[in-house]
Amino acid sequence: MDSRTDLYSPAALAIYACGFFSLGFPVLIGLAVPLWTLELHAPAATTGLILGIPALLPLFLSIHVGTLMDRTDVRFVTLLLAIAGTILPLLYPLFPWLAALFVLQLFAGFVYQLAWVGAQTLIGRAYPGDPRYYGRFSSASSLGMFFGPLIDGFAWTWFGHWGGFGVLALWGAGLTIAVLAVPKLSGPVGKLNWRESLLPDLKSYAATLRLIAIPAITLVVLATFLRISASYIRSSFYSIYLRQDAGLSESTIGILLAFAALSGTFGSLFAESAVASCGTQRRALLLSGAVAVLFISITPLMPNLWMLALAVAIYGLGMGVNQPILLAILSSSVGFEYQGASAGLRSTANLVAGLGVPAGMGFLIEFSGIRIGFYVTGALLLGATAVVWMVTREPTKPSALQSRSAGTSQT
Helix, strand or coil: CCHHHHHCCHHHHHHHHHHHHHCHHHHHHHHHHHHHHHHCCCCHHHHHHHHHHHHHHHHHHHHHHHHHHHHCCHHHHHHHHHHHHHHHHHHHHHCCCHHHHHHHHHHHHHHHHHHHHHHHHHHHHHCCCCHHHHHHHHHHHHHHHHHHHHHHHHHHHHHHHHHHHHHHHHHHHHHHHHHHHCCCCCCCCCCCCHHHHCCCCHHHHHHHHHHHHCHHHHHHHHHHHHHHHHHHHHCCHHHHHHHHHCCCCHHHHHHHHHHHHHHHHHHHCCHHHHHHHHCCHHHHHHHHHHHHHHHHHCHHHCCCHHHHHHHHHHHHHHHHHHHHHHHHHHHHHCCHHHHHHHHHHHHHHHHHHHHHHHHHHHHHHHHHCHHHHHHHHHHHHHHHHHHHHHHCCCCCCCCHHHHCCCCCCCC
16 A cells, blocks of 8 residues: 555544644634733733643643543544533633633643643554654644634634634534544543543553653653743743733734744654754754743844744744654653553643743743743743753664654655
8 A cells, every 4th residue: 555645544634633623722722811811901920820720630630531542432532522622612701700711721721731632642543653644743733733823813803802712612623523533543442431430540640650760751751841831931921922012913923823833834844854963862852842942932032023923933943843753752662552641641741831831930920020031931941951951861762753764754
């Protein structure tokens, strides 16, 4: 069978679509909710807590849901999350109070973060460790991050908050259709026991946490924390700074976020080349993450729209190169039966950053101003990157990015 045809089979396209919609959620939330907090006149510290609280439930349950996906039908679990993601956004404008926003953010974080875990589990189960599929999956995910804020920014400008949150609901509907189009995958598919599934299995947690003993997983978890910290700067106070201090319209902010995602789309296609240029996976992983942190944290230094666009484009390139390296190392470092658990473990690292970065940045901004908040947060994360460089080592087991020949198609 033509392997190139396989890359665009109906099953592969459906899984790419899952990546497109599921990773688009955080960017849409990162545009809509900060703008919503401005309309509700929330103080900076309160805004930081509102933007950080979506990480709370997934922080404790992402490993559980990941192992649940391994034990049962990942497609069905992801479908439930997609349906919930269609309904939740419409509740935001229906309940325009800060207390209601806290509650909605709590549940939205669970749904949207774990929908991405589901998409990662689908690609990991269908095509474990194959960089051709991962490159396209990452590109599709980045395209979702491009079109989402672009559409949402104009919807917010033209139709207000109902338009902004309405786009989120449409995104959930798109994910629902994409998951329904994914065929049944081989692997363990058990019967879903609702009583047992709602309660975390401590044995599964212990087994998953033991994966951290694998050097490659240690590297991925720490690098994930740093990478996603840059993303949480972008999805929290970046939009607020651009709207409140730089005076940009919602549609222009959406264009800048889309520009970052477009850069990430191109960057993800060159992950293998970046590894070759840097010499090692670890070096490429940490350098690309540091680039993303640096260029999002110097946002207040940018004097005009063109410089803002340049900075966010370089941020996007760093994020784009970084993601496929992370996913390939992760999927090739654990067995087939632990794909969901390992994705859940990485998601947990995401969420530790998601809980801490917006909240910490919010308190910094409350007392020191938004510019200092950006600079101090960036400096701390770059220092943490240097520490990770010193305490980790190159994975001993070659990942897909190393094991595949240099002639593998990346187009």
